[in-house]
Amino acid sequence: MVKRISGFSKLSKQEKMNWLATTFFQESSAAKKILEQYWNADEKLQDLHDDFIENTLSNFYLPFGVAPNFVINGTDCTLPMAIEESSVVAAASLVGKFWSTRGGFYATVLGTKKIGQVHFMYSGTLESLQSYFTAVKKSLLQATENITKNMRKRGGGILDLELRDKTADLENYYQLHVSFETKDSMGANFINSCLEAIAKAFEKEGIEIVMSILSNYVPECLVRAEVSCPIADLLPPNSPIAAEEYAQKFKNAVDIAHIEPHRAVTHNKGIMNGIDAVVLATGNDFRAIEACAHAYAAKDGSYKSLTQCEIQDGIFKFWIEIPLALGTVGGLTALHPLSKLSLELLQQPSAEELMKIIAVAGLAQNFAALRALTTTGIQQGHMKMHLMNILNQLGATAEEKQVLVKHFENSPVSHSAVSEAYQKLKTA
Ligand code: MEV
Numbered sequence: 001m002v003k004r005i006s007g008f009s010k011l012s013k014q015e016k017m018n019w020l021a022t023t024f025f026q027e028s029s030a031a032k033k034i035l036e037q038y039w040n041a042d043e044k045l046q047d048l049h050d051d052f053i054e055n056t057l058s059n060f061y062l063p064f065g066v067a068p069n070f071v072i073n074g075t076d077c078t079l080p081m082a083i084e085e086s087s088v089v090a091a092a093s094l095v096g097k098f099w100s101t102r103g104g105f106y107a108t109v110l111g112t113k114k115i116g117q118v119h120f121m122y123s124g125t126l127e128s129l130q131s132y133f134t135a136v137k138k139s140l141l142q143a144t145e146n147i148t149k150n151m152r153k154r155g156g157g158i159l160d161l162e163l164r165d166k167t168a169d170l171e172n173y174y175q176l177h178v179s180f181e182t183k184d185s186m187g188a189n190f191i192n193s194c195l196e197a198i199a200k201a202f203e204k205e206g207i208e209i210v211m212s213i214l215s216n217y218v219p220e221c222l223v224r225a226e227v228s229c230p231i232a233d234l235l236p237p238n239s240p241i242a243a244e245e246y247a248q249k250f251k252n253a254v255d256i257a258h259i260e261p262h263r264a265v266t267h268n269k270g271i272m273n274g275i276d277a278v279v280l281a282t283g284n285d286f287r288a289i290e291a292c293a294h295a296y297a298a299k300d301g302s303y304k305s306l307t308q309c310e311i312q313d314g315i316f317k318f319w320i321e322i323p324l325a326l327g328t329v330g331g332l333t334a335l336h337p338l339s340k341l342s343l344e345l346l347q348q349p350s351a352e353e354l355m356k357i358i359a360v361a362g363l364a365q366n367f368a369a370l371r372a373l374t375t376t377g378i379q380q381g382h383m384k385m386h387l388m389n390i391l392n393q394l395g396a397t398a399e400e401k402q403v404l405v406k407h408f409e410n411s412p413v414s415h416s417a418v419s420e421a422y423q424k425l426k427t428a
Pocket of ligand 1: 085266267268269270271273369370373378
């Protein structure tokens with residue numbers, strides 16, 4: 001049976017669902033019911049979500065939670081987080097509270113420069129291209145005046161425009177490399193519009209424009225977040241291990257992620273658990289953030305940890321440096337009611353403030369993971385949080401869940417152990 005269709009996007013939502021349900025599902029009405037189950041009762045709200053993308057049939061929910069008790073540069077902060085992984089919000093909450101009594105997090109923005117490029121081919125001499133570029137450079141900037149007007153009023157705009165010779169890497173390949181300040185907007189549309197206007201004004205016979213597009217690699221849109229405290233404050237009094245030993249083990253774990261890419265990828269994945277959750281909750285583009293973070297982690301030629309740790313004169317210091325291109329205006333930030341709410345929860349931060357908050361979320365998540373990994377191991381906490389997922393999978397009732405959560409307070413959680421305890425409870 002052919003499972004293709006033309007003109008799908010022009011069908012109504014009902015028609016799309018009918019086609020999908022009858023073409024791909026044995027129980028077509030059950031499939032439709034699942035899709036409908038996630039529609040919002042408020043039609044206007046559903047229409048808003050329908051318009052975010054093409055061919056919307058339903059909504060795909062992620063849990064939206066908060067991690068309270070963060071202190072960032074002396075200010076109290078509750079982080080909004082959208083994520084499906086059970087332990088992430090719990091870990092963030094623990095770590096927020098832990099550092100709130102040890103001076104909190106300190107974060108600083110190191111740069112906000114964004115990048116865009118016009119990629120083109122030219123087979124003439126470099127000298128002739130250079131003199132053409134010098135002659136038209138001013139008019140290239142003028143070609144963007146209408147687009148940059150509002151941004152310039154907000155203190156942003158085009159910072160620099162240069163010709164780059166890339167012919168050593170690819171025959172006839174050059175770029176117009178443009179840097180931007182986009183203030184509180186992530187700036188993707190602004191940058192791309194500027195680049196297309198520049199490319200149009202630059203094009204002439206002999207210059208073949210290949211494409212004009214922002215770069216998601218923004219190593220100079222950079223933020224640093226750190227925590228530090230006396231080593232003795234890292235553990236509660238009467239801990240079974242010495243604080244010095246624990247601090248050194250923690251530092252070893254970070255150092256391993258600096259020289260071992262297999263570990264570094266998992267280490268950074270844990271950082272992105274915290275970062276993506278706040279990025280998503282605030283309506284920002286997590287794919288852009290991910291792509292850039294990993295490129296930055298590999299900037300020295302091998303893939304490394306995004307965090308660093310130092311122990312000096314009895315002080316433990318742990319920090320992250322990460323490029324984050326974020327917006328607090330435009331895009332989904334104002335459109336999605338939960339993103340709007342998240343930004344209000346964060347007291348309407350500027351893009352720079354949001355960079356600091358999100359870097360802190362990443363650092364906190366990494367601290368939680370390394371603390372667990374170097375002490376109890378990760379599974380104890382993970383499986384405790386996973387218990388509810390297993391119980392839901394097994395179809396446990398609220399009363400059964402209550403009994404089994406109590407039971408597993410003092411015994412190790414595994415899928416088989418939970419399943420066994422559940423069966424026992426049912427047959428008791
Ligand atoms: C799991 O989502 C993240 C961790 O694997 C991170 C790490 O190993 O550092 C726990």
